[in-house]
Amino acid sequence: MRMKIAELRPAQADEDELRQFYEARMVTYAADYPSRQLPTYESWAQLLRTPTSLAGRQRMWAVQVDGRIVAAATVAFPEQENRHLTITEVRVPPLRK
Numbered sequence: 001m002r003m004k005i006a007e008l009r010p011a012q013a014d015e016d017e018l019r020q021f022y023e024a025r026m027v028t029y030a031a032d033y034p035s036r037q038l039p040t041y042e043s044w045a046q047l048l049r050t051p052t053s054l055a056g057r058q059r060m061w062a063v064q065v066d067g068r069i070v071a072a073a074t075v076a077f078p079e080q081e082n083r084h085l086t087i088t089e090v091r092v093p094p095l096r097k
Contacts, residue, residue: 001066017062060072070096
């Protein structure tokens with residue numbers, strides 16, 4: 001088993017990378033929020049490709065095991081309030097914890 005952590009840049013990522021990133025995140029959302037409806041890949045990818053979010057500029061990392069994305073991390077840098085903080089999210093599927 002070979003693990004690699006690399007920054008994911010949505011604007012440069014190919015469709016397969018984005019879909020794997022989406023699937024890794026949605027597995028964790030489904031486990032953490034079972035009653036919440038998950039976004040479609042298309043709506044999620046469109047938001048991901050938007051340069052900034054309400055939370056500010058974002059950087060993302062993908063964790064790959066044997067060449068497949070299995071976990072994800074996102075750090076947002078608020079541009080308005082609380083500029084000295086970051087909003088960090090790490091998503092690891094239950095079977096990999």
